[in-house]
Amino acid sequence: MDFGPFLLLAVMEGLVSAAVLALTASGLSLVFGIMRVVNVAHGEFFMLGAVLAWFVSQFVPGPAALSFALALILCPLVVGLLAAIADWAVLKRLNYEPEATIVATIGILYILQQAALSLFGPDARPVPAPVDFRVQLPWFGYAGYKLVVVAAAAMILTLLWVVLSRSRAGLIMRATQEDRDMARAFGINVDRVYAGVFALGAALAAMAAVLVVPITQAHYLMGGDPLLLSFITVIIGGLGSLRGTLIAAIVIGLTDGIVSTFFAPTLARIVATLAVALILVVRPQGLFGRTAP
Amino acid sequence: MTARILWTHVGALAALLAAHVLLPAYHHGNLARIMVLAIYATGYNIAFGYTGLLSLGHALFFGAGLYAAGLTAYYTGLPGWLALLAGPVAGGAVALALGSFALRTAGVAFMIVTLMFAQAFHLAILYLGRWTRGDEGLVIARASRQLFGLDLADGSVRFLVAWALFALTMVAALIIARSGLGRVMVAMRENEERSRMLGYDPYMTKLIALGLSGAMSGLAGGAYALLFGYVGASLASVQYSILPLLYVLLGGAGTVLGPLIGTVAMFYLIDLASNVTDAHQLVTGAALVLLILFAPRGILGSIRDRFARWIP
Amino acid sequence: MDSMTLLETHDLTRHFDGIRAVDGVDLSLRQGEIHALIGPNGAGKTTLVSLLSGRIRAQSGRILFQGRDITAMPAHRRVRLGIAYTFQITQIYRALTVFDNVALAVQWQRPANAAAMVMEALERVGLQAERDAIAGTLSYGHQRLLELAMGLALNPRLLILDEPTQGLAESEIARFDAIVRSVVPQATVLLIEHNMDVVMRLAQRITVLDLGRVLATGTPEEIRANRAVQAAYLGE
Structure with a gap:
C-alpha cells in the first residue's frame, strides 16, 4: 500500500480511538x-x-442488532447504578476528601476486577457487531461498524452537551460545581447530584465500552488502557473542562491511532505518559485549563 | 532512647527470629518474602506515614532497585554485595530525580505525577524486552546469588539475610523517626506553612524524605531480586505501588513497627482467604476500602491513640 | 540606612488581580522598638507583613533587613535570619505536644540545651505546666500563647505579630502586654492590632495604612492628632 492510503487508514483508526476516548x-x-x-x-x-x-x-x-441495542441501554444503566452505590456507600462517607477518595477508588478497582474475573473468567471473549458491512475504498476495505462507532459516539456526546448546557439537570450540576454549600442552601439535594454525576460518569465509560467491544473483545483486564488514556486526556484538556477534554480526546485519539500505525505503541505510550507528568508539574491546571482547580 | 522503646523493637526482631525456629517450614519462605516486603513498606512509610507524601509510584523505586540488582547479577560477574548495593543506590537516586520534579506539586497532582512516572518506567521495562524479557522476566542463576560466600538460594540463609536487612532498615527508620529530621518530617505532614515559618524548607525536607524512602524501597527491590532470583515487569507494575500503601495503612502510618505488622497481617489475610476463595484481589480491594473508611489510623496507630502515646 | 534601623522597605508593591493591596510602601523599623501597624480592614496590613516575612513575593520594590537585601529570599531563610511571624489564625501543630511545638522552633538553632530553651519560652508565656499536653486540646487563649511561645523561641531580631489579641479575654490581654514588653529592646516587635487600647499602650511608633499606602507614621500622640488619620480611620 502507498503512503497516502496508509495514512488514511491510520486516520480512520485514529477516529475510532478518538470517539471511544472522548466518551x-x-x-x-x-x-x-x-x-x-x-x-x-x-x-x-x-x-x-x-x-x-x-x-x-x-x-x-434474536438478531445481533437487537441484543446489541439492548446492551447499549442496559449496560450503562447497570454500571451507573453500581457507581451510584459506590458513591453512596464509600465516597460520600469519606466526605470526598481527595486523597482518601483515591485510595478508596483503588480498592473499588480491585473489587470490580476480581468480580469480573470470578464471574466472567480470564479469557477474552468476542461480542458480535450489530451490523456487518464493509466500505470498499479504492485501496482497502474498511469495517463499516467502525464508522458506526464514530457516529454513535458523536451523537451521544452531542446529547450530553445539550443536557449539560440546556437542561435543568445540567444547570443543577453546574450550580453544584460552582459552590456546593450555596447549591445546598438553594434546596438542591447535593448528595443526589453527586451520586447522579458519579453514575453518569461511569455510564459514559460503559457506553464507550459497549460500542467498542465488537472491535476489541471483552476481557477483565481491559480497563487499564482506557484509564491511562483518559487520565492523559483529562489532564491535557484542562482538569474538569469538558470542552478541553473533547478537543484533547480527538487530538490524542488521532495521534495514538496514527503513531501506533507507524511506531511501536509502547514507546508512544511512554512518551505520552512522561509528557503528561511533566505538564502536571509545570501547569497543575492542565494544558488548556485557565484557573487552578 | 527510652528503654521500653528499645525493648519493643528488639523484641519484634527477636520474635521474627523465633518464628523462623519455631514455625513449620511452610512459613520460612513466606517470612523471608514478608520481611523483604516489610522493608519496602518501611521505606514507603518514611514518605507517606511520616512526611505525608501520598505517592502512587513507589513501584518505580522498588523496580529500580530490583532491576539494578537483578541486571547486575544476571549480566555481570560482579560480586553479590555490589549487586545488592546497587538496589538502594538506584532506588535513592531515582527517588531524588523524581522528587526534584514531582515535589513541585502536592496532593492529588503529586499522586498522579508519581503514578505516571512509575507507569512510564513499567512500560519502559516492557519496551526494553530484549534485555529485561518483559513480563516473562529473568531468572538469576544460583551461581550469581552469592553474598560473601553465603548461598542466597538456600532457605535458611535466605531467611537470615532477609531478617538482617529488615533489622537494618527498621533500626534506620527508628533512628530517623526519633531524630530532628524525623520531627521536621512530621511537622511538614501536620502543617507545612507553619513549618516554613519556623525556618524549615518544605521542598528540601520532602526531597530528603523521598530519597531515604526510595533508597529503602530500592533495597527491598534489590533484596527481592537476589533472594528470590527473579526479576520481572509485573514486580514494577502499579500493583506494587499500591501494596506498600495497603501494608502501611493496615499496620499504622507513621509508626516504626506498623509496616511490619501490616505486611504480616495482609500477607496471612490473603493466605487464609486463598483457602476459601482464589479471589485475593477482592481481599486487597475490600481491605483498602474498609481501612480508609473505618480505620485510617491502622492497627498500631489506633493502639497508639488509645493506650500508648510513646510508640514511635 | 542608619545603625538604628533594623528593617526598611522602599516602594514595596504587590497587586492582586488589579487590586493594589500594597502600593509603594516605605516603612522603617528601628532597632528595639514596638511598632504598630494599623488601618481599616482591607488596608493591606496582612499583605505587607506577608511580604516582609516572605510568605508572598513582592512585585517591585526592595526590603532591607540589617542592611541586607532580602527581597528575593525565601521565607524559611528569613526566619533563620531573625524574622519571625506569628499567624493571625492560630497555626500550631494540633496533633503534637506543646513541648514538641516549641522544640521545632528551637531545633535548627542547635543550642547546647534545647530542652531548657523550650521550657524558657514556655515559662515566658506561662504554659510550662502544659508541656506534655496535645496542642489541639488547649483552650483558644492558650493556643494563642503557644503560638507566641513559638515566635519567642525562634529568638528573632524582628517579631511580627498579626492580630495577636484577637479573641482573647481582658485578663489574657494584660498578660500578653507584659510578654510583648519583655521582647524589647533586645528585639523589635511589629504589631498588627485592631484593639486601639493595646496599640496606644504598647507602641512607641505607629504606621497607618490605608488602601495599600502609608497614610502617616509617628508616635501615638502624633497619630492621634493627625487629621488625615482621623478622617480615614479613627473618626470612622
Whole structure:
C-alpha cells in the first residue's frame, strides 16, 4: 500500500480511538469537574460495560442488532447504578476528601476486577457487531461498524452537551460545581447530584465500552488502557473542562491511532505518559485549563 | 532512647527470629518474602506515614532497585554485595530525580505525577524486552546469588539475610523517626506553612524524605531480586505501588513497627482467604476500602491513640 | 540606612488581580522598638507583613533587613535570619505536644540545651505546666500563647505579630502586654492590632495604612492628632 492510503487508514483508526476516548474521558472529566473526585476505578466501569455486553449478547436471543441495542441501554444503566452505590456507600462517607477518595477508588478497582474475573473468567471473549458491512475504498476495505462507532459516539456526546448546557439537570450540576454549600442552601439535594454525576460518569465509560467491544473483545483486564488514556486526556484538556477534554480526546485519539500505525505503541505510550507528568508539574491546571482547580 | 522503646523493637526482631525456629517450614519462605516486603513498606512509610507524601509510584523505586540488582547479577560477574548495593543506590537516586520534579506539586497532582512516572518506567521495562524479557522476566542463576560466600538460594540463609536487612532498615527508620529530621518530617505532614515559618524548607525536607524512602524501597527491590532470583515487569507494575500503601495503612502510618505488622497481617489475610476463595484481589480491594473508611489510623496507630502515646 | 534601623522597605508593591493591596510602601523599623501597624480592614496590613516575612513575593520594590537585601529570599531563610511571624489564625501543630511545638522552633538553632530553651519560652508565656499536653486540646487563649511561645523561641531580631489579641479575654490581654514588653529592646516587635487600647499602650511608633499606602507614621500622640488619620480611620 502507498503512503497516502496508509495514512488514511491510520486516520480512520485514529477516529475510532478518538470517539471511544472522548466518551470515556468525558465521564472522568465530568466526575472530576463537578465532584473534584479522581476516580481511579473509571477504567473498571469501562471494563464492566464490555463484559456485561458479552453477557447480554449470550443470553438475549434474536438478531445481533437487537441484543446489541439492548446492551447499549442496559449496560450503562447497570454500571451507573453500581457507581451510584459506590458513591453512596464509600465516597460520600469519606466526605470526598481527595486523597482518601483515591485510595478508596483503588480498592473499588480491585473489587470490580476480581468480580469480573470470578464471574466472567480470564479469557477474552468476542461480542458480535450489530451490523456487518464493509466500505470498499479504492485501496482497502474498511469495517463499516467502525464508522458506526464514530457516529454513535458523536451523537451521544452531542446529547450530553445539550443536557449539560440546556437542561435543568445540567444547570443543577453546574450550580453544584460552582459552590456546593450555596447549591445546598438553594434546596438542591447535593448528595443526589453527586451520586447522579458519579453514575453518569461511569455510564459514559460503559457506553464507550459497549460500542467498542465488537472491535476489541471483552476481557477483565481491559480497563487499564482506557484509564491511562483518559487520565492523559483529562489532564491535557484542562482538569474538569469538558470542552478541553473533547478537543484533547480527538487530538490524542488521532495521534495514538496514527503513531501506533507507524511506531511501536509502547514507546508512544511512554512518551505520552512522561509528557503528561511533566505538564502536571509545570501547569497543575492542565494544558488548556485557565484557573487552578 | 527510652528503654521500653528499645525493648519493643528488639523484641519484634527477636520474635521474627523465633518464628523462623519455631514455625513449620511452610512459613520460612513466606517470612523471608514478608520481611523483604516489610522493608519496602518501611521505606514507603518514611514518605507517606511520616512526611505525608501520598505517592502512587513507589513501584518505580522498588523496580529500580530490583532491576539494578537483578541486571547486575544476571549480566555481570560482579560480586553479590555490589549487586545488592546497587538496589538502594538506584532506588535513592531515582527517588531524588523524581522528587526534584514531582515535589513541585502536592496532593492529588503529586499522586498522579508519581503514578505516571512509575507507569512510564513499567512500560519502559516492557519496551526494553530484549534485555529485561518483559513480563516473562529473568531468572538469576544460583551461581550469581552469592553474598560473601553465603548461598542466597538456600532457605535458611535466605531467611537470615532477609531478617538482617529488615533489622537494618527498621533500626534506620527508628533512628530517623526519633531524630530532628524525623520531627521536621512530621511537622511538614501536620502543617507545612507553619513549618516554613519556623525556618524549615518544605521542598528540601520532602526531597530528603523521598530519597531515604526510595533508597529503602530500592533495597527491598534489590533484596527481592537476589533472594528470590527473579526479576520481572509485573514486580514494577502499579500493583506494587499500591501494596506498600495497603501494608502501611493496615499496620499504622507513621509508626516504626506498623509496616511490619501490616505486611504480616495482609500477607496471612490473603493466605487464609486463598483457602476459601482464589479471589485475593477482592481481599486487597475490600481491605483498602474498609481501612480508609473505618480505620485510617491502622492497627498500631489506633493502639497508639488509645493506650500508648510513646510508640514511635 | 542608619545603625538604628533594623528593617526598611522602599516602594514595596504587590497587586492582586488589579487590586493594589500594597502600593509603594516605605516603612522603617528601628532597632528595639514596638511598632504598630494599623488601618481599616482591607488596608493591606496582612499583605505587607506577608511580604516582609516572605510568605508572598513582592512585585517591585526592595526590603532591607540589617542592611541586607532580602527581597528575593525565601521565607524559611528569613526566619533563620531573625524574622519571625506569628499567624493571625492560630497555626500550631494540633496533633503534637506543646513541648514538641516549641522544640521545632528551637531545633535548627542547635543550642547546647534545647530542652531548657523550650521550657524558657514556655515559662515566658506561662504554659510550662502544659508541656506534655496535645496542642489541639488547649483552650483558644492558650493556643494563642503557644503560638507566641513559638515566635519567642525562634529568638528573632524582628517579631511580627498579626492580630495577636484577637479573641482573647481582658485578663489574657494584660498578660500578653507584659510578654510583648519583655521582647524589647533586645528585639523589635511589629504589631498588627485592631484593639486601639493595646496599640496606644504598647507602641512607641505607629504606621497607618490605608488602601495599600502609608497614610502617616509617628508616635501615638502624633497619630492621634493627625487629621488625615482621623478622617480615614479613627473618626470612622
